[in-house]
Amino acid sequence: SLPTVAIVGRPNVGKSTLFNRLVGKRLALVDDRPGVTRDRREGEAHLLGLDFRIMDTAGYEDEDPDSLPGRMRRQTQAAIDEADVALFMIDARAGIVPLDEEIARWLRGSSTPVVLVANKAEGRAGEQGILESLALGFGDPVQLSAEHGEGVADLFEALLPHL
Ligand code: GDP
Ligand code: MG
Secondary structure, eight states, rough: OEEEEEESTTTHHHHHHHHHOOOOOOOOOOOOOOTTTTTEEEEEEETTTTTEEEEEEEOOSSOOOOOOOHHHHHHHHHHHOSSSSEEEEETTTTOOHHHHHHHHHHHHHHSSOOOEEEOOSSSTHHHHHHHHHOOOOOOOOEBBBBTBBHHHHHHHHGGGGGO
16 A cells, blocks of 8 residues: 655645645545545645655634644544654744644654645745744755645655655
């Protein structure tokens, strides 16, 4: 079976944009049963000749943005436990917010390897956020623009040792 990557991060950082870019039309599973698995999409990703299973975690857009609700925690924890590597995405333009720090703390407690990804890094607006992200403790982030397709080769290089 294919190695598995989970994209985790707070709402609106660009997780689904990356998922859609990597999976395109090859969506393996969309389950929209309300409240059950609508939060989770998986598909087969292709990245520069590398094939893997990818999970997009979502569905907490309605929740309080300043806390990590139980549903998000459970769903993301399940995805991380299943994954060979977690892509932890932050928004380089918005910078690091408390919810990013909370997710980081909890990823540090997991045995799943973490690749930090600073999305929305096109142009210069992300420079401050990229610096701030160093304090999360996962090393230099992969600088990505999921929307513009920039940084894909760097993402490939960061994932390769884990897949
Ligand atoms: P999610 O909630 O983490 O799944 O985030 P989405 O993929 O839904 O994206 C949230 C918003 O960020 C959308 O308006 C996207 O168009 C935007 N976005 C995603 N990737 C990028 C990027 O690389 N650069 C910029 N500037 N915006 C992006
Ligand atoms: Mg999403």
